[in-house]
Amino acid sequence: MQRYIKRLVLIISAVAASVLLSACGPITEVQRRVVVHAVGIDEHPGGYEVSYQIFSGGDGSSGGPVDASESTVVTLLAQGRSLYETEESLRLQTGKEVFLGDTELIVISEDLKDEPLDSFLEYFRRSDVYLGTNVVYCRGKAKDTIGAKLNQNSATAILLRGVIESAAEAGRACSSRIIAISNALEADEAIALPILTLEKEDGEDEDQSLTDLTVGVFGSLLVSGDGKRVELDENEVMGIRLLRADAAEMSLEIGIGEKTAGVRLEELRLARRVEIRGGRPVLKLTIGGQCSVMYRPPETEEGEIIEAAERQVLALCESAYRAARDSGEDVFSVGRMLRKYEPEFAEAAGKGLKEAANGAEIEVLCDLSKYSP
Amino acid sequence: MSGGQKRRISAPQLMTLFLLARIMHAMIFRESGFRSGTPMMLALICSTAVEAVLAIPAVMYFSCGGSDPAAELFGRGAVWLRAAYSLYFTVICGATVALFTGFLESEFPDITRPLTAMALILLAAYISAGGGIEGLARAGTVVFWLFAVLFAAMAWVNEGGFDWLNVTPMTRGDLPDFVRYFAEDISSSWWLPMFCVLGAYLRNGGARAAYGYLALKLITVGTLILLVTLVLWRYVDVLGYPIFALGAYARNDFIQRFDAINMFVWTVNCVAAAGVYIFISARALPEKTSGRAVMALAAGVCALIVYRSGLEFDNAGFLVFKAAGVLLLGTVVPLAALIVKKRSERCKGI
Numbered sequence: 001m002q003r004y005i006k007r008l009v010l011i012i013s014a015v016a017a018s019v020l021l022s023a024c025g026p027i028t029e030v031q032r033r034v035v036v037h038a039v040g041i042d043e044h045p046g047g048y049e050v051s052y053q054i055f056s057g058g059d060g061s062s063g064g065p066v067d068a069s070e071s072t073v074v075t076l077l078a079q080g081r082s083l084y085e086t087e088e089s090l091r092l093q094t095g096k097e098v099f100l101g102d103t104e105l106i107v108i109s110e111d112l113k114d115e116p117l118d119s120f121l122e123y124f125r126r127s128d129v130y131l132g133t134n135v136v137y138c139r140g141k142a143k144d145t146i147g148a149k150l151n152q153n154s155a156t157a158i159l160l161r162g163v164i165e166s167a168a169e170a171g172r173a174c175s176s177r178i179i180a181i182s183n184a185l186e187a188d189e190a191i192a193l194p195i196l197t198l199e200k201e202d203g204e205d206e207d208q209s210l211t212d213l214t215v216g217v218f219g220s221l222l223v224s225g226d227g228k229r230v231e232l233d234e235n236e237v238m239g240i241r242l243l244r245a246d247a248a249e250m251s252l253e254i255g256i257g258e259k260t261a262g263v264r265l266e267e268l269r270l271a272r273r274v275e276i277r278g279g280r281p282v283l284k285l286t287i288g289g290q291c292s293v294m295y296r297p298p299e300t301e302e303g304e305i306i307e308a309a310e311r312q313v314l315a316l317c318e319s320a321y322r323a324a325r326d327s328g329e330d331v332f333s334v335g336r337m338l339r340k341y342e343p344e345f346a347e348a349a350g351k352g353l354k355e356a357a358n359g360a361e362i363e364v365l366c367d368l369s370k371y372s373p
Numbered sequence: 374m375s376g377g378q379k380r381r382i383s384a385p386q387l388m389t390l391f392l393l394a395r396i397m398h399a400m401i402f403r404e405s406g407f408r409s410g411t412p413m414m415l416a417l418i419c420s421t422a423v424e425a426v427l428a429i430p431a432v433m434y435f436s437c438g439g440s441d442p443a444a445e446l447f448g449r450g451a452v453w454l455r456a457a458y459s460l461y462f463t464v465i466c467g468a469t470v471a472l473f474t475g476f477l478e479s480e481f482p483d484i485t486r487p488l489t490a491m492a493l494i495l496l497a498a499y500i501s502a503g504g505g506i507e508g509l510a511r512a513g514t515v516v517f518w519l520f521a522v523l524f525a526a527m528a529w530v531n532e533g534g535f536d537w538l539n540v541t542p543m544t545r546g547d548l549p550d551f552v553r554y555f556a557e558d559i560s561s562s563w564w565l566p567m568f569c570v571l572g573a574y575l576r577n578g579g580a581r582a583a584y585g586y587l588a589l590k591l592i593t594v595g596t597l598i599l600l601v602t603l604v605l606w607r608y609v610d611v612l613g614y615p616i617f618a619l620g621a622y623a624r625n626d627f628i629q630r631f632d633a634i635n636m637f638v639w640t641v642n643c644v645a646a647a648g649v650y651i652f653i654s655a656r657a658l659p660e661k662t663s664g665r666a667v668m669a670l671a672a673g674v675c676a677l678i679v680y681r682s683g684l685e686f687d688n689a690g691f692l693v694f695k696a697a698g699v700l701l702l703g704t705v706v707p708l709a710a711l712i713v714k715k716r717s718e719r720c721k722g723i
Contacts, residue, residue, distance in 0.1 A: 006500075006503075009500060010500055013493070013496055013497050013500060014497075016493060101630065125611045126611075127479075127480055127612050127613070127617075127621065130621075130624070131608060131612075131621055131622050132532050132533075132622060132624075179533065179605065179608045179622065182607070182608050182611065183606050183607050183608055186606075186607040187607070333538055336538040336539070336541070337538060339541045340538055340540070340541045340542065343541065343542050343544050346544075347544050347545070347546060
């Protein structure tokens with residue numbers, strides 16, 4: 001008998017634990033939540049105007065399957081003096097709890113580029129926001145980018161994230177995840193954030209003005225903790241990615257004489273070393289990888305293509321180095337490299353490490369001889 | 374102690390119980406300015422080496438056929454020493470439950486009231502302790518495998534890449550961090566006093582249990598520190614709980630968020646660990662009394678005090694209490710028991 005009582009107590013405890021600790025407690029049901037997929041932040045007198053792209057699947061009272069098509073994606077606007085206020089405003093507007101856990105993308109208008117990035121990140125650095133969420137800038141208003149109709153489709157968060165990922169795959173954009181930005185700023189390094197640009201497609205009729213838009217990444221903004229902002233072109237971003245060991249693949253258009261060829265650099269690797277020469281750090285980098293030809297002019301030799309690709313890579317690195325030096329920021333993690341490989345120099349430099357890192361000379365070697373025709 | 378053949382556990386089972394207690398500590402450990410890196414890794418290696426030395430008296434005592442260090446020292450009058458063990462583990466149990474409730478409250482707000490959560494966990498732990506050490510050991514093994522699979526899954530589907538620049542050599546400036554982490558790790562080694570109590574239930578292989586645990590701890594906590602350093606780095610300070618942070622950057626098409634799974638596994642781990650603490654605490658009371666219930670209630674009071682006062686495991690007073698318990702109850706007592714045992718054996722020989 002006692003055994004059965006014991007079992008009964010155990011079952012009741014297990015049920016009570018699962019009910020009270022996880023499920024049927026005073027939690028918010030999914031219909032009572034606003035599930036945010038993307039956030040756009042614009043300037044507004046005295047604060048911000050935030051566009052929240054949300055999934056609106058109905059209240060579930062009608063029954064049947066949930067309509068998950070793009071017609072259920074809507075963008076709502078909320079104003080406030082801070083991002084917390086805009087969230088509260090959205091909550092009051094919809095009468096639902098705001099859920100940011102599914103946010104895929106945060107778009108900041110370039111009008112706000114001079115505001116410290118930390119003032120936005122502070123709001124998103126919380127445990128319910130995924131730390132892999134992308135943060136990007138955009139030309140013009142963020143609400144236009146978030147709410148744009150692209151070729152009959154909504155600019156859904158997933159589509160916009162796809163655009164950024166494609167640009168990153170091609171080597172034209174750096175990783176812009178919250179965690180990467182936050183760690184870079186913490187290490188007193190600068191980071192290049194992609195700029196989304198909404199453009200009208202060429203050759204379309206005027207009357208299709210609402211549906212002939214495309215979105216792409218055509219540049220980046222170098223952001224640092226001290227508020228300095230430098231715009232970077234695609235070549236500079238590609239160079240930065242190469243010098244930060246941040247690219248495994250990259251597509252290049254190279255010039256051979258007066259003709260052009262297209263190559264794909266794969267299995268890119270970067271060997272980094274730093275040494276102190278004449279009291280100044282010198283960064284020694286070796287880029288290696290495989291060069292696959294996508295198209296080439298007729299009668300071009302293998303050696304010619306590799307040589308041209310190597311020249312192009314070195315030119316990209318050169319342009320990135322110049323941009324970084326002009327910005328006065330540590331773009332290539334030289335400070336951390338000094339801490340790792342030259343700890344005594346780093347300790348002696350103390351707070352002047354960033355200046356020492358920016359003043360570093362860079363020597364780059366490139367070997368793409370692993371040729372694949 | 375009523376220890377018949379039926380009440381014995383194996384060395385791997387005891388090792389698992391130690392590991393669950395250590396993992397529980399790692400799960401709920403949180404401090405501001407958390408800096409994962411080389412000083413922490415070196416502190417872990419050094420503290421594990423020191424623990425290996427501190428464990429020698431207990432290992433030797435149980436290897437020599439000893440079963441109860443307290444009884445060895447004071448015979449029937451060992452009540453006060455047992456009470457010390459009891460008090461120590463009641464506080465540890467209360468703090469574990471309170472800090473776990475703090476974790477639930479911060480990461481899963483509005484789910485339930487903290488007092489209800491504490492009461493439920495302690496009730497479940499009280500019932501688990503009623504199953505005896507064999508039951509706890511079996512349940513602990515299941516919980517350990519749950520944790521191992523979850524940990525491996527979180528590491529496998531983690532979206533972050535390794536940044537080896539985060540691993541820097543230790544400099545003089547890192548010394549305070551190293552000392553702090555070393556002290557924290559040593560003070561969290563209450564597996565040593567646990568060993569002194571639970572060694573009595575061990576079938577054989579005291580050395581295997583102790584050193585096997587230390588090796589497993591080094592691998593588990595070392596892997597965690599390495600992953601946090603290489604993948605999350607400073608961001609772990611934002612999220613607070615290192616193991617939870619690992620899950621926060623892990624997702625794939627099948628599992629988008631690990632929060633709920635983490636909460637489930639951590640809850641059962643907390644129940645298993647608290648169950649062992651209550652079981653140990655109850656040994657001080659005479660068998661005729663409702664020892665477990667009294668100790669569960671006492672742990673509840675401790676949990677309430679810790680919760681209300683907002684104490685954390687890295688609090689200086691707490692640190693001293695934990696470390697004193699580890700050294701006195703985990704090393705000095707078995708050392709004295711070993712000396713007494715050797716002397717009495719020598720006398721008998723004469």
